[in-house]
Amino acid sequence: MVLRFGVKVPSGRTSTKQGVYPSCGRCAFHSELLLKLQLESNPQALGLVRAAVERATELLHFPEEESRAIVRSVDEALANVIRHAYQGKSGQPIEVTCRHLHGTQNEVCTTGLEIVLQDSGVPADPRKMKGRSLDELRPGGLGLHFMRQSMDEVEFSRKKGKNQLRLVKYLAPAASAAASEGE
Amino acid sequence: MQIVARAIKGWTILDLSGDIDLAHSPAMRKALLGEIKEKRIPKVFLNLKNVRYIDSSGIASLVEGLKASRDQGSRLILYGLSTSVREVMQLSRLQKIFEIYEDEEQALAS
Numbered sequence: 001m002v003l004r005f006g007v008k009v010p011s012g013r014t015s016t017k018q019g020v021y022p023s024c025g026r027c028a029f030h031s032e033l034l035l036k037l038q039l040e041s042n043p044q045a046l047g048l049v050r051a052a053v054e055r056a057t058e059l060l061h062f063p064e065e066e067s068r069a070i071v072r073s074v075d076e077a078l079a080n081v082i083r084h085a086y087q088g089k090s091g092q093p094i095e096v097t098c099r100h101l102h103g104t105q106n107e108v109c110t111t112g113l114e115i116v117l118q119d120s121g122v123p124a125d126p127r128k129m130k131g132r133s134l135d136e137l138r139p140g141g142l143g144l145h146f147m148r149q150s151m152d153e154v155e156f157s158r159k160k161g162k163n164q165l166r167l168v169k170y171l172a173p174a175a176s177a178a179a180s181e182g183e
Numbered sequence: 184m185q186i187v188a189r190a191i192k193g194w195t196i197l198d199l200s201g202d203i204d205l206a207h208s209p210a211m212r213k214a215l216l217g218e219i220k221e222k223r224i225p226k227v228f229l230n231l232k233n234v235r236y237i238d239s240s241g242i243a244s245l246v247e248g249l250k251a252s253r254d255q256g257s258r259l260i261l262y263g264l265s266t267s268v269r270e271v272m273q274l275s276r277l278q279k280i281f282e283i284y285e286d287e288e289q290a291l292a293s
Contacts, residue, residue: 043206050202050236068267075238079205142239142275149274 031114034059035098041086041119043079049096050075053115056098060113062171069150070113070169076143077117077165085121085163094119101168112152112170119163124156186214191291194226200233203241212244219251219259227252228290232263237271249281258282262290 034056039045053074057067078094086092094117101112147154153168184201195218203211218224227248231237245261252259262284264272272278284290 043204046204046206046238047202050204065270068270072238072271075204075236079238079240082205142242146239146271146274 030102032100032102033097034100034113035096037096039094039096040090041082041092041094041121042090043082046075046078049078053096053098056113060100060111060171062113062169066169070115070167073147073150073154073167073169074115074117076146077115077167080143081117081119081121081163081165085119085124087122092119092121101170110170112168115167117165117167120161121163123158124163184210186210188214188218193224194228195222195224196228196230196287198230198233202236203234203244204236204238205240208238208240208244211241212247215244215248215259216251219248219255219257223255224257226258226260228260228262228287230263230287231261231265231268232286234265234268237268239271239275242271242275242277245281246277260284260290260293262286 035052037049037052039049050071054067054071057070062070074096078096081094082088097116097118099114099116101110101114103110147167150169151167152170153166155166157164157166184199184203184207187198189196189198197211197214197218199211201207215227215229218227229245245259249259260282263286264283269278272281272283282293284293
């Protein structure tokens with residue numbers, strides 16, 4: 001089950017894919033901007049974005065394995081923008097925004113990292129966003145699979161002529177508490 | 184990313200280092216297919232000990248290399264996978280498809 005802020009869970013507790021979170025007792029829902037990157041559709045920029053996102057995951061105390069999964073998901077998403085939305089054309093605008101999500105509901109709270117990628121490329125085709133069977137040995141088609149395996153939320157949308165991809169990963173309870181104490 | 188080729192016993196070892204991503208996977212693909220399809224080397228080893236990161240485009244190049252080696256009747260052997268690379272192989276369900284060894288000694292003895 002995936003938490004969506006503002007949606008009441010019938011059990012009276014806040015639930016996510018990873019569990020129920022104890023309240024830190026002081027936080028109301030907020031979304032804090034951690035990072036905003038404006039870059040061009042150049043594959044050489046991928047390494048820079050990976051480094052920045054990795055640092056953001058460290059700030060929020062994500063475990064190493066989850067940090068690698070988040071970085072991998074953002075990298076794959078960006079590579080898809082470059083290859084598909086911009087069809088390999090360099091110099092096109094991409095915006096990457098990272099926010100620290102922290103919310104409380106019914107006296108329980110959770111924290112997470114939201115990454116939003118926005119581009120002005122050709123509209124994404126939902127029919128091509130289903131991934132593929134891994135039983136077949138062939139190159140390609142794995143990026144979306146990596147994202148869906150690693151992230152709690154993966155949402156595509158088209159807004160004001162732009163593609164928007166929203167990725168969210170929530171922290172497990174122990175790490176979530178550590179992140180709250182570190183604020 | 185850097186690629187250094189070594190010749191041992193008529194085989195080729197490609198020592199890779201750095202990140203294999205969309206920017207660098209074409210160079211790896213070219214080097215790999217050059218050894219397998221053009222030079223027809225019977226065993227090609229990829230030393231991934233110093234590869235910090237591999238993305239789906241890098242995995243796609245490895246799959247292409249594996250298919251080419253099967254077509255040629257040769258072998259593509261990987262060794263020295265980091266935790267990060269191993270995770271990606273598992274996510275792709277390829278860890279049992281490729282020949283993978285812990286280190287160079289084991290790989291060369293295979």
